[in-house]
Amino acid sequence: MELEEKTLSTDVIHEGIVTDYLIKEVELPNGKKATREIVLHAPAASVLAITKEGKAVFVKQYRKAIEQAIYEIPAGLVDDGEEPLMAAQRELGEETGYQAGDWKVIAEFYTSVGFCNEYLYVYEATDLSKLDQALELDEDEFLEVVELSYEEAMEKYRAGYMPDSKTVVGLMHWKSKLK
Template identity: 50%
Template sequence: MKKFEEKTLSEEKIFEGRVISLYHQEVELPNGKSSTREIVKHPGAVAIIPITEDGKIVLVEQYRKALERSILEIPAGKLEKGEEPINTAKRELEEETGYEANEWKHIQSFYTSPGFADEYIHIFVAKGLRKLENSAQLDEDEFVELLELSVEECLEELKKGSIHDAKTCYAIQYLQLLNKN
């Protein structure tokens, strides 16, 4: 038994989309009472911290409809069924930036919003970048612009509000800690 476990009494799929599914659950709480939960099921994702030879981070600027604005982010993408995270990371780096990397390191995996979603994201550092002449293309509904910024420049963008997502904030803090050690 898991501490504070909530037993699922019933579950109904409310929505199934290309990326997520939404479920409504009736649960029994640890105290014996019941409650409801709305759960988002997600296939998982990867994010890449691409670092250039001169120590800059390759970021993508992308419009995010949920926010109704553009933000700066590290490259990322969703896992395809049965795909290993490292393979997703390599594919997404090429598609979103036109780069490939000689050196890959997995640094962390975490849940993005465990209060309502099961999305699990794997963070990789990519070094030894090389620009490809014929790289994979972005998905037809993706539009991005590349930027290469130092950690200090990323901190300025964070203060200005251009960086808002957890994975990119995590990446900046990770690199700050590396620079201090």
């Protein structure tokens, strides 16, 4: 059975800084028509950074979309012309003041394929050291750096303070390394 939905028309609703919003009229495999609401999003990179003491470095920040301050692994957009690893390294420095000597890819995935094309890279960073001079945060970025043991992080997760996908993927990877 052919599953592809053929695009009949596209209406750009909004072109934003980070996302664009589209309405697509599609023809379904059975010949009927349907409407799809699509969010186009730049790729992003995130980092599970583990200290020599065996703690992970998280950032606590307020997320307006869910009206809550949460703990997350450091992350940010991949800039045009930038490799995902370079973005992860930059974000680690900007958000935490750390750099890492060893980097590995943990996972790559689309965050929510039902409506969005955001592609996320998740890295593990070890052999951490503090930067001589911390990189500057974005002007609209306010966060607190928190180092947590695995047990402390899982307490935050169970309490609902680590609800985002990149952090959950990081936690599951961390758990697998501890076994």
